[in-house]
Amino acid sequence: MPAPQCATCHKARAALRRPRSGRALCGACFCAAFEAEVLHTVVAGRLLPSGAVVAVGASGGKDSTVLAHVLQVLAPRLGISLRLVAVDEGIGGYRDAALAAVRRQAARWELPLTVVAYADLFGGWTMDAVARSTAGSGRSRACCTFCGVLRRRALEEGARLVGATHIVTGHNADDMAETVLMNFLRGDAARLARGGGLGSPGEGGALPRCRPLQLASQKEVVLYAHFRRLDYFSEECVYAPEAFRGHARHLLKLLEAARPSAVLDLVHSAERLALAPAARPPAPGACSRCGALASRALCQACALLDGLNRGRPRLAIGKGRRGLDEAGPPRDGEPERAPAPDAVPAF
Amino acid sequence: MCQVGEDYAEPASEEPPPRQPGREQKCVKCKEGLPVVVIRAGDAFCRDCFKAFYIHKFRAVLGKNRLIFPGEKVLLAWSGGPSSSSMVWQVLEGLSRESAKRLRFVPGIVCIDEGAACGLSPEARAKALAEMKLILQTVGFPWHVVALEEVFDLPPSVLRCFAQEPVGTEGAYKAAVDSFLQQQHVLGAEGAGDSPSLAQGEEQLSWPCTQDPQNPQSPDRPPTAAQTEALSRLFDSVKTLTAKEELLQALRTHLILHVARTHGYSKVMTGDSCTRLAIKLMTSLALGRGAFLAWDTGFSDERHGDVVVVRPMREHTLKEVAFYNHLFAVPSVFTPALDTKAPEKASIHRLMEAFMLRLQDQFPSTVSTVYRTSEKLVKAPRDGCAAGPPGPRCLLCMCALDIDTAGAALLSQGGPPSPRHRAAVLRLPCEHEGLALPGPPAALHLGRGPAPQPELLPQGLHRAADPGVPG
Numbered sequence: 137m138p139a140p141q142c143a144t145c146h147k148a149r150a151a152l153r154r155p156r157s158g159r160a161l162c163g164a165c166f167c168a169a170f171e172a173e174v175l176h177t178v179v180a181g182r183l184l185p186s187g188a189v190v191a192v193g194a195s196g197g198k199d200s201t202v203l204a205h206v207l208q209v210l211a212p213r214l215g216i217s218l219r220l221v222a223v224d225e226g227i228g229g230y231r232d233a234a235l236a237a238v239r240r241q242a243a244r245w246e247l248p249l250t251v252v253a254y255a256d257l258f259g260g261w262t263m264d265a266v267a268r269s270t271a272g273s274g275r276s277r278a279c280c281t282f283c284g285v286l287r288r289r290a291l292e293e294g295a296r297l298v299g300a301t302h303i304v305t306g307h308n309a310d311d312m313a314e315t316v317l318m319n320f321l322r323g324d325a326a327r328l329a330r331g332g333g334l335g336s337p338g339e340g341g342a343l344p345r346c347r348p349l350q351l352a353s354q355k356e357v358v359l360y361a362h363f364r365r366l367d368y369f370s371e372e373c374v375y376a377p378e379a380f381r382g383h384a385r386h387l388l389k390l391l392e393a394a395r396p397s398a399v400l401d402l403v404h405s406a407e408r409l410a411l412a413p414a415a416r417p418p419a420p421g422a423c424s425r426c427g428a429l430a431s432r433a434l435c436q437a438c439a440l441l442d443g444l445n446r447g448r449p450r451l452a453i454g455k456g457r458r459g460l461d462e463a464g465p466p467r468d469g470e471p472e473r474a475p476a477p478d479a480v481p482a483f
Numbered sequence: 484m485c486q487v488g489e490d491y492a493e494p495a496s497e498e499p500p501p502r503q504p505g506r507e508q509k510c511v512k513c514k515e516g517l518p519v520v521v522i523r524a525g526d527a528f529c530r531d532c533f534k535a536f537y538i539h540k541f542r543a544v545l546g547k548n549r550l551i552f553p554g555e556k557v558l559l560a561w562s563g564g565p566s567s568s569s570m571v572w573q574v575l576e577g578l579s580r581e582s583a584k585r586l587r588f589v590p591g592i593v594c595i596d597e598g599a600a601c602g603l604s605p606e607a608r609a610k611a612l613a614e615m616k617l618i619l620q621t622v623g624f625p626w627h628v629v630a631l632e633e634v635f636d637l638p639p640s641v642l643r644c645f646a647q648e649p650v651g652t653e654g655a656y657k658a659a660v661d662s663f664l665q666q667q668h669v670l671g672a673e674g675a676g677d678s679p680s681l682a683q684g685e686e687q688l689s690w691p692c693t694q695d696p697q698n699p700q701s702p703d704r705p706p707t708a709a710q711t712e713a714l715s716r717l718f719d720s721v722k723t724l725t726a727k728e729e730l731l732q733a734l735r736t737h738l739i740l741h742v743a744r745t746h747g748y749s750k751v752m753t754g755d756s757c758t759r760l761a762i763k764l765m766t767s768l769a770l771g772r773g774a775f776l777a778w779d780t781g782f783s784d785e786r787h788g789d790v791v792v793v794r795p796m797r798e799h800t801l802k803e804v805a806f807y808n809h810l811f812a813v814p815s816v817f818t819p820a821l822d823t824k825a826p827e828k829a830s831i832h833r834l835m836e837a838f839m840l841r842l843q844d845q846f847p848s849t850v851s852t853v854y855r856t857s858e859k860l861v862k863a864p865r866d867g868c869a870a871g872p873p874g875p876r877c878l879l880c881m882c883a884l885d886i887d888t889a890g891a892a893l894l895s896q897g898g899p900p901s902p903r904h905r906a907a908v909l910r911l912p913c914e915h916e917g918l919a920l921p922g923p924p925a926a927l928h929l930g931r932g933p934a935p936q937p938e939l940l941p942q943g944l945h946r947a948a949d950p951g952v953p954g
Binding site for chain 1: 725768770830842
């Protein structure tokens with residue numbers, strides 16, 4: 137059975153059906169629609185004002201590749217300039233190959249690329265070293281907890297190095313849906329209260345962050361990359377199988393198969409959650425060590441590194457979270473945490 | 484690993500069992516009896532302690548929330564399933580206690596016969612009904628058996644939201660209890676025996692209310708074949724099992740509330756257990772009902788205005804309910820539901836149930852964590868959303884619409900805003916996929932699919948039309 141005509145240009149044969157609406161579109165029209173929607177997201181949310189210097193968190197994966205490409209296409213209209221910032225977490229056998237992909241992309245697009253490495257920023261702690269340190273008897277290594285917090289700190293540092301005014305990351309709708317599912321399953325009321333917007337406006341001196349691809353489903357991101365023939369790195373992180381997010385991701389795939397609108401419904405739900413004031417995170421202050429945004433004495437990154445350096449990597453994880461003056465073994469404390477950003481997989 | 488703020492070990496297979504099961508283990512509460520059931524994370528209870536624990540939880544949930552005033556008429560929604568049967572049994576036992584601890588409200592039972600929606604044959608329905616009537620007669624409360632087909636006879640007024648009564652304050656509750664006790668005292672002194680609360684639990688025939696428990700208030704006529712046919716057609720026109728379940732829930736709720744209103748009940752109790760509510764919360768999340776979770780899964784649900792829905796079983800897990808019913812012979816009736824024997828991937832509800840139960844196996848506190856998070860939800864629009872006079876309400880679930888036509892990019896569904904989004908949204912269903920109601924002419928749709936074609940049935944009940952999204 138021949139494919140139907142493209143519903144927009146009525147000239148070419150349709151190459152796909154959009155997952156969201158079922159419209160049949162040819163490749164070119166689909167890419168145009170995708171770019172138009174990202175443009176609308178950015179403009180309507182006033183995310184990237186004209187003249188902004190935007191640091192794109194580039195990992196070499198499909199999301200950040202598509203993000204960088206689309207923003208480059210839209211850059212003249214928005215009046216922004218782009219810088220690529222790649223983070224090297226020090227995961228052997230994974231990050232090196234991804235960085236090679238980023239370098240190729242930077243060369244092709246002729247965008248300046250800056251690589252920031254955990255080893256330089258955090259006193260020699262690469263993710264592999266963290267994993268070795270937290271590997272304990274019968275316990276999970278909690279790699280994503282460390283990596284997520286440290287990566288955001290690294291991105292911020294990289295963005296400041298290149299003089300950026302905004303940070304963008306390539307989180308798509310599937311990521312946001314997984315996040316809200318995961319936060320409910322783990323009972324993370326603080327993150328539920330904080331999440332659901334299009335990014336953070338940058339309080340307390342932190343750079344404003346946003347996620348222009350937030351309303352695009354993962355399928356469409358992959359299709360866009362396919363039609364524009366973008367070159368990206370598609371293997372998953374070495375530590376991904378142990379992550380709790382895997383459960384949420386598996387559930388999301390099942391939900392999407394049963395009901396394709398489930399992904400956007402979850403994002404819609406997440407935006408409208410109403411949590412009790414007591415469950416929300418406290419008002420942020422400044423970290424006493426590095427001056428970054430923190431709602432306790434130490435920001436999460438400093439607290440995690442503190443624990444690692446003391447040989448007690450779990451110090452800042454879980455109920456035993458302590459500040460500078462921790463002495464004995466952790467007792468039952470409040471379960472609140474500093475406003476660490478949402479834990480998210482590699483982009 | 485999976486709990487925020489808790490260090491969880493890897494799946495239990497990797498660590499030695501914490502205690503040797505067997506002769507050495509005693510009930511954790513009384514330390515004497517032989518344990519018969521293990522609940523929560525390894526707490527073993529003996530039979531008596533378990534019973535006390537179970538009953539105490541039920542009373543505590545009612546007492547903590549202080550919503551049921553003494554002498555109030557409360558309708559118990561009984562489906563025949565284990566949770567609602569357990570709830571009915573608790574109420575029965577609670578009413579027969581010694582006066583100090585006795586429950587003080589006036590119960591009735593409603594049972595909805597959903598056989599037509601589930602596709603049961605008339606013989607199967609009659610058989611189930613007979614079993615139910617047997618149990619209802621044993622229990623002895625005034626009962627009403629209503630067929631789902633009667634939803635076609637509902638007056639349009641059920642879709643109108645009644646003005647909300649102000650929630651009683653602490654002082655009001657105490658005052659009510661005090662005056663009730665005084666009244667009791669006076670009546671007891673006079674030796675009058677016709678206050679409803681003095682009825683002995685075992686003497687069912689002494690119920691002084693006007694309804695004789697042997698004859699239900701509504702005449703027991705079976706629904707006509709035409710009505711059954713209409714109902715089957717309605718449910719067949721809904722293409723996905725997910726939408727069918729949602730439709731069934733909406734219709735069932737409206738019918739129960741109608742029964743409550745016509746017979747003067749001010750509260751309805753449903754038997755949703757902790758497990759069911761956790762699953763319901765996650766399902767509602769996946770269906771886009773994030774704004775209404777507090778109403779869907781909280782203890783009290785006042786969106787219908789004059790009748791308040793209350794969930795007293797919300798702290799009992801399904802395991803506790805099942806064991807209680809087994810140990811203490813609580814009668815229940817099994818009736819096939821919409822999703823009985825449906826494959827796991829048939830609907831969002833089934834998927835979520837299977838997922839949660841599987842995850843619960845691996846991380847035993849999953850259900851209680853989700854439940855605890857649900858307790859932190861409040862019934863208010865999110866900060867930053869328009870806080871003003873309440874807007875229009877959904878016809879089906881009576882919640883304030885969460886489609887913000889004037890919203891920023893956050894709330895538009897990712898596409899350039901079309902004039903249709905900006906049109907005045909009147910009487911549009913919130914998040915009920917697969918159902919379309921007529922609004923202003925020219926398609927008004929939720930923006931997540933091609934515009935559905937609305938169709939109308941007489942009497943204001945609208946026929947479902949699927950917008951063609953696969954699934």
